[in-house]
Amino acid sequence: MGGVRVKKFEQPKNFKFSKENLGKIDAVLKKYPSNQKQSAVMPLLDMAQRQQGGWIPEAAMEEIARILDMSRLKVFEVATFYTMYNLAPVGGYLLQFCTTTPCWLCGSGDIVKAAEDHLGAKIGETTKDGKFTLVEVECLGACVNAPMVQINDDYYEDLTPETMVALLKNLKTGKKVTIGSQTGRMGSCAQEGPTSLAEQAKKAKIAMAEDSGKGGKA
Numbered sequence: 001m002g003g004v005r006v007k008k009f010e011q012p013k014n015f016k017f018s019k020e021n022l023g024k025i026d027a028v029l030k031k032y033p034s035n036q037k038q039s040a041v042m043p044l045l046d047m048a049q050r051q052q053g054g055w056i057p058e059a060a061m062e063e064i065a066r067i068l069d070m071s072r073l074k075v076f077e078v079a080t081f082y083t084m085y086n087l088a089p090v091g092g093y094l095l096q097f098c099t100t101t102p103c104w105l106c107g108s109g110d111i112v113k114a115a116e117d118h119l120g121a122k123i124g125e126t127t128k129d130g131k132f133t134l135v136e137v138e139c140l141g142a143c144v145n146a147p148m149v150q151i152n153d154d155y156y157e158d159l160t161p162e163t164m165v166a167l168l169k170n171l172k173t174g175k176k177v178t179i180g181s182q183t184g185r186m187g188s189c190a191q192e193g194p195t196s197l198a199e200q201a202k203k204a205k206i207a208m209a210e211d212s213g214k215g216g217k218a
């Protein structure tokens with residue numbers, strides 16, 4: 001993976017999809033004409049990554065090439081182009097910090113620093129206990145709720161250095177965490193609550209800006 005510094009790791013010699021995933025592959029292949037099954041390369045790479053615990057070994061790419069009847073090189077090309085595919089082992093929690101302009105203007109630098117200081121690992125590294133890998137990524141499309149971080153499949157938004165550290169502590173100890181906005185903001189509603197479509201907001205029992213004073217939570 002481009003952004004992760006990995007000292008040394010072993011590539012497994014073989015890779016076979018699990019029985020469950022083989023069933024899923026059959027279902028995916030039905031979506032495409034039989035002479036264009038290469039179109040399934042992205043979902044199969046994703047399946048391999050999940051099965052392997054967060055990364056795609058070369059043997060998995062070879063197996064995908066065999067299943068889809070395409071050259072290994074073409075599978076490698078796709079896997080190396082998209083940053084969502086990890087080609088080296090990552091920690092149980094992959095922290096993808098967005099540091100593009102909107103998040104940067106809202107303090108992503110402080111969020112990254114708080115996480116690095118708390119975990120004792122820098123961007124591109126995995127913590128010694130193997131739990132967390134930190135990477136820097138481009139805009140993840142949640143700029144309205146900047147600054148934000150993606151952790152595995154979920155987004156955590158409206159972060160402050162304090163809420164970032166609290167989030168990491170909870171993940172470390174297996175406590176429940178709140179996905180999405182860490183301020184209670186509803187979706188990407190205005191921070192102070194809905195400011196228009198008043199009737200609809202009231203029907204949905206969403207507190208208006210003038211009722212709640214702050215925070216658009218129902």
Ligand code: FES
Nearest residue numbers: 098103139142143
């Ligand atoms: S700039 Fe961070 S999500 Fe868009």
